[in-house]
Amino acid sequence: MPTPTFSTRCTGHRKIAHDVYEFTLAKPEGFSFQAGQFVMFQVPLVDKVSDVQGRAFSIASAPSEPELLFVAKIKQGGRAGRWISEMLKEGDEVKLQGPLGKFTLAPYPNAVSGAGFEPAGEQKLLFLATCSGIAPLRSQLVEALYQGDTRAMDLLFCVRSEENLFWAKELSEIAKGHANVHVHISLSRPSAGWKGLTGHLQDVASQVIPDLPERSIYVCGGPEMVKAVRIKAEQEWKIPKERIHSEDYV
Ligand SMILES: Cc1cc2nc3c(=O)[nH]c(=O)nc-3n(C[C@H](O)[C@H](O)[C@H](O)COP(=O)(O)OP(=O)(O)OC[C@H]3O[C@@H](n4cnc5c(N)ncnc54)[C@H](O)[C@@H]3O)c2cc1C
Structure with missing residues (x-):
């Protein structure tokens, strides 16, 4: 069956860091998804709106949240980058196709409506993201907590510098009140005044997560980072491929 197409409205749009925007859409009638999935937006060219092409964006909100949340890192001159930074505004109609993708957490056999959470094999989770790669991981974390997940879950979020940082407070708020969840923020090139963690994702993970071999990893971001993390996870952290x-x- 072809993936359905939906039409909806933009309900919010704002710049949250250097070259980073977040926007929300009303959840279209009949649209359901799993945490970690993405949609294809039908993106018009700013200079010729009848010229439309698909671009993939992960859903950053959880299925249990009322709206669809997205975060976009703008690539200068890019089709989606220009649409989001120059054209899209609250009230606009947006067309999307989805949900798509298999980057989802293991299923919850006894979900919120059932008899309580039973982890399906993966005992401790580590979420690793750079920049807008945080989107599907935010969705997964919020959904896991909504489902009553009590496993150890650490989220390590890395961006280049202070001007690129977003959602630091919001992510800490999500973790608040959950002793099993910890959020770590790292900057790879901070200013001299930065007091937090410094370094690339894979190096900082080795410093702050003492039980790496026990973790199941969910990693999202640019292909080079993802490749580097996969190599490190398999070779140094001794995490089996299937986790x-x-x-x-x-
Ligand atoms: C499954 C999946 C999920 C994704 N989720 C997200 C997400 O949640 N958030 C997110 O930010 N991204 C996400 N992406 C990436 C996103 O789909 C786009 O690839 C990204 O936003 C760039 O698209 P674009 O149309 O702006 O660039 P494109 O038009 O595709 O251009 C590609 C590159 O060429 C350069 N370029 C193009 N035209 C010009 C020009 N005229 N002048 C100079 N340079 C030019 C652009 O800078 C860019 O680097 C996801 C990708 C996948 C595969």
Whole structure:
């Protein structure tokens, strides 16, 4: 069966960091998805709106949340980059196809409506993201907590510098009140005044997660980072391939 297409409205749009925007859409009637999936937006060319092409964007909100949330890292001159930074505004009609993708958490056999959470094999989770790669991981984390997941879950979020940082407070809020969840923020090229973690994702993970071999990994971001993490996870952290899940933003 072909993936359905939906028409909806933009309900919010704002710049949240250097070259980073977040926007929300009303959840279209009949649209359901699993945490970690993405949609294909039908993206018009700013200079010729009848010229439309698909672009993939991960859903950053969880299925249990009322709206669809997205975060976009703008690539200068790119079709989606120009649409989001120059054209899209609250109230606009947006067409999307989805949901798509298999970057999802193991199913919850006894979900919120059932008898409580039973982990399906994966005992401890580690979410690793650079920049807008945070989107599907935010969705997965929020959904896991909604489902009553009590496994150890660490989220390590890395961006280049302070001007590229977003959602630091929001991610900490999600973790609040959940002793099993920890959020770590790292900058790869911070200013001299930065007091937090410094370094690339895979190096910082080795510093802050003492039980790496016990983790199941969910990693999302640019293809080079994802490849580097996969190699490190298999070779150094000794995590079996079947517990390493990834999504590349190609
Ligand atoms: C499964 C999946 C999920 C994704 N989820 C997200 C997400 O949640 N958030 C996110 O930010 N991204 C996400 N991406 C990446 C996203 O789909 C796009 O690839 C990205 O936004 C760039 O698209 P674009 O149309 O802006 O660039 P394109 O038009 O495709 O251009 C590609 C490159 O060429 C350059 N370029 C194009 N035209 C010009 C020009 N005229 N002048 C100079 N340079 C030019 C652009 O800078 C860009 O680097 C995802 C990708 C996949 C595969």
